[in-house]
Structures are given as C-alpha cells and as structure tokens.
Amino acid sequence: MALGRQIYNLLFKRTSTFTLTIVVAAVVFERAFDQGGDALFEQLNRGKLWKHIKHNYEKEE
Structure with a gap:
C-alpha cells in the first residue's frame, strides 16, 4: 500500500x-x-529475406 501511495504522489x-x-x-x-x-x-x-540470401546472387569481383 505504501508503494502505491508513493507512486501516486510521485507520478499521478x-x-x-x-x-x-x-x-x-x-x-x-x-x-x-x-x-x-x-x-x-x-x-x-529467416532464410527468405534478401539480407539472408543476397550472397547467392551477388557476383564476386
């Protein structure tokens, strides 16, 4: 009960x-x-987004 009263007095x-x-x-x-x-x-x-599969399609230089 005391905690509730302190919260009320502090915030509400x-x-x-x-x-x-x-x-x-x-x-x-x-x-x-x-x-x-x-x-x-x-x-x-997971495994369906571009950031997860882009290494399959990017060319290495």
Missing part, C-alpha cells in the same frame, strides 16, 4: 507529471512493440 498527483508519465510510457511501449514485431518478423522469415 499533478496533471503535468501524469501527462509526462503517459507520454513517456507510450513512447517506451511503442519502441518495444516495434522492435518485438521486427524480431518476430525476422524470425518467422
């Missing part, structure tokens, strides 16, 4: 800190979700 009591908390959380979530989605896409398509 004032409108300005509440707004800043929401914006920072949204940016962090968006970044993590984007990187997770990219990692999942790469894992599911």
Whole structure:
C-alpha cells in the first residue's frame, strides 16, 4: 500500500507529471512493440529475406 501511495504522489498527483508519465510510457511501449514485431518478423522469415540470401546472387569481383 505504501508503494502505491508513493507512486501516486510521485507520478499521478499533478496533471503535468501524469501527462509526462503517459507520454513517456507510450513512447517506451511503442519502441518495444516495434522492435518485438521486427524480431518476430525476422524470425518467422529467416532464410527468405534478401539480407539472408543476397550472397547467392551477388557476383564476386
């Protein structure tokens, strides 16, 4: 209960800190979700993407 009260007083009591908390959380979530989605896409398509197979088609000089 004390931890909840400290978090409330620190982040949610004032409108300005509440707004800043929401914006920072949204940016962090968006970044993590984007990187997770990219990692999942790469894992599911391993061996099919150009960066994985381009050595088969490039000529060596």
